Amino acid sequence: KQEVTQIPAALSVPEGENLVLNCSFTDSAIYNLQWFRQDPGKGLTSLLLIQSSQREQTSGRLNASLDKSSGRSTLYIAASQPGDSATYLCVPNDYKLSFGAGTTVTVRA
């Protein structure tokens, strides 16, 4: 069974700081990995999808890396803004999505 661990569990930073969110997963035989954002009480919004053959994906201020062999992914958010406050979920897909508890980010104005 795929286990997903995200560190740290929570993070509070002042506006403008860069964020680094870490994810590890136990089964490296994945098809892809997604990073989602979830606002309190809301659904999931897909941020980035990295295929298993890729090393990284970028979208605006977001950059995600994937080291499949070691079971690790990192999400970088540059120049954080208060609107980035949310829970971020790393979701590996080994033909089924596996969810961890996420990292809850608070960006202070």
Add this chain to the structure above:
Amino acid sequence: ETGVTQTPRHLVMGMTNKKSLKCEQHLGHNAMYWYKQSAKKPLELMFVYNFKEQTENNSVPSRFSPECPNSSHLFLHLHTLQPEDSALYLCASSQEGGGGRSSDTQYFGPGTRLTVL
């Protein structure tokens, strides 16, 4: 409307009530999913439908009864629920479910916040 929609967005019900959650996807996908997210816990997959057929039931109690009349609509019928069933229920869809499992991206709805009194 586009994407995945869910109604109602909030629902409060007593333990003896019967209610239904509705999910609709406008993406032309063939697979649909129900997830449960309890407070402070990761999402848990409940059911998967692929081409209207149920392909996965993750040991969900029978007080939750899914229905998929077509590839665009998914319902979750609720009856005699317990207070511990209070949670956010999320619906998702993907292009294909491959017997319940897929490497395709899943698109999520906004969820229904359910409170059982």
